[in-house]
Amino acid sequence: MHILSSTSKDIRLGRRGPQQDYVLPRLLPGWYWLLIFDADGSPLDPPALALIWLPTGRIADGTDIHLFLTNLHKNSPVYSCPLKMADPQDNHNYANPEELALLKAQTGIHNDDELKAHISAVQKKAATVANYPCIQRFGFIKIKINKFPSAYNHVLELARKDPSALLLDIGCCFGNDLRKIALDGFPAQNMIASDLRQDFWNLGHDLFRSTPSTFPAAFLPGDALDDAFLALHPLLDAPLSTPAPDPHTLTSLTPLRARLSAIHSASVFHLFSEADQLRLARKLAGLLVPRAGSMIWGCHGAQAEKGYVEGVPGRKMFCHSPESWRALWDGEVFPKGSVKVATHMVNAGRILNERTDFWMMFWSVERL
Numbered sequence: 001m002h003i004l005s006s007t008s009k010d011i012r013l014g015r016r017g018p019q020q021d022y023v024l025p026r027l028l029p030g031w032y033w034l035l036i037f038d039a040d041g042s043p044l045d046p047p048a049l050a051l052i053w054l055p056t057g058r059i060a061d062g063t064d065i066h067l068f069l070t071n072l073h074k075n076s077p078v079y080s081c082p083l084k085m086a087d088p089q090d091n092h093n094y095a096n097p098e099e100l101a102l103l104k105a106q107t108g109i110h111n112d113d114e115l116k117a118h119i120s121a122v123q124k125k126a127a128t129v130a131n132y133p134c135i136q137r138f139g140f141i142k143i144k145i146n147k148f149p150s151a152y153n154h155v156l157e158l159a160r161k162d163p164s165a166l167l168l169d170i171g172c173c174f175g176n177d178l179r180k181i182a183l184d185g186f187p188a189q190n191m192i193a194s195d196l197r198q199d200f201w202n203l204g205h206d207l208f209r210s211t212p213s214t215f216p217a218a219f220l221p222g223d224a225l226d227d228a229f230l231a232l233h234p235l236l237d238a239p240l241s242t243p244a245p246d247p248h249t250l251t252s253l254t255p256l257r258a259r260l261s262a263i264h265s266a267s268v269f270h271l272f273s274e275a276d277q278l279r280l281a282r283k284l285a286g287l288l289v290p291r292a293g294s295m296i297w298g299c300h301g302a303q304a305e306k307g308y309v310e311g312v313p314g315r316k317m318f319c320h321s322p323e324s325w326r327a328l329w330d331g332e333v334f335p336k337g338s339v340k341v342a343t344h345m346v347n348a349g350r351i352l353n354e355r356t357d358f359w360m361m362f363w364s365v366e367r368l
């Protein structure tokens with residue numbers, strides 16, 4: 001194990017192997033115990049402890065830390081267990097000022113310590129639903145929806161011009177991005193939030209201290225790749241003349257075919273294989289109203305050259321390149337020349353493993 005980075009506030013540890021890295025709060029120099037948990041999150045029986053020495057002075061990135069494992073159960077394979085701190089909180093990625101402002105405005109909690117305790121309590125509950133890296137890294141409070149400003153402003157303009165315009169956030173998790181765009185003017189009652197996990201959406205209400213009446217977006221739980229939830233239909237040439245169904249009365253996304261003015265997707269496409277990324281793109285395209293100006297936009301992991309890269313240790317992730325992503329939308333999903341695709345790459349650093357730069361591609365697809 002060695003130090004990946006250290007700031008005046010915390011020390012980030014990492015080790016090669018099937019585990020995430022950790023942030024220790026910067027403590028007084030000395031010896032500390034780490035409690036080791038099993039792969040499923042349960043404590044080992046009898047418990048296993050690691051003794052860790054935090055030295056004095058500034059600790060340079062890359063410094064080795066000497067980790068001694070003391071396991072009371074003689075046959076336990078200590079080194080094959082993921083390590084976790086007893087309180088697995090990753091402060092490294094905690095809310096920035098924009099995110100804190102949104103959380104304060106929504107929750108009414110203005111004291112920083114109180115707000116952090118509230119967020120941490122929800123984070124703990126979320127980790128029992130699915131302990132994704134994005135939960136450990138406070139991904140559920142990150143605002144991404146406005147990070148491609150031309151697309152964001154375009155969608156807000158769509159809502160200003162058409163008060164009945166519908167917006168879908170696919171893979172919405174807690175609904176943090178939807179809360180941001182609601183604050184900036186997109187009416188919440190015209191929003192559809194959808195995710196595999198209902199529990200995340202419910203935790204979003206806990207986190208933002210909202211209810212289905214104070215934040216009236218429709219939530220549709222389901223697997224976007226499942227045809228029973230979102231069917232793949234050919235694109236229509238013209239908008240439908242009948243009124244759109246009320247999303248609050250639906251149980252699947254299929255009836256919204258050709259009804260949505262805008263669709264947002266953050267950190268979702270990179271969860272899937274190349275074939276499934278194309279299938280999801282086709283399904284979403286079918287939901288978009290066939291009218292100039294309607295838009296799909298979002299962000300996810302990408303690379304300069306398309307292909308598989310290492311994601312979280314031990315797992316491969318398929319990444320499009322900006323070029324292949326543009327070709328997918330303009331030519332495969334939509335007829336060539338019928339959409340304008342924009343992309344922008346940002347290097348987020350080695351957040352998933354120690355070897356691979358994670359590039360976040362922000363993108364938009366606008367019907368012409």
Ligand SMILES: C[S@@+](CC[C@H](N)C(=O)[O-])C[C@H]1O[C@@H](n2cnc3c(N)ncnc32)[C@H](O)[C@@H]1O
Nearest residue numbers: 134139171172173195196197223224225266267
């Ligand atoms: C990495 S999180 C991103 C959450 C949110 N969009 C954000 O950026 O903060 C991916 C989300 O996609 C959801 N998800 C994964 N597979 C899905 C699927 N097949 N259909 C719908 N949602 C899915 C997960 O439950 C999770 O909430």
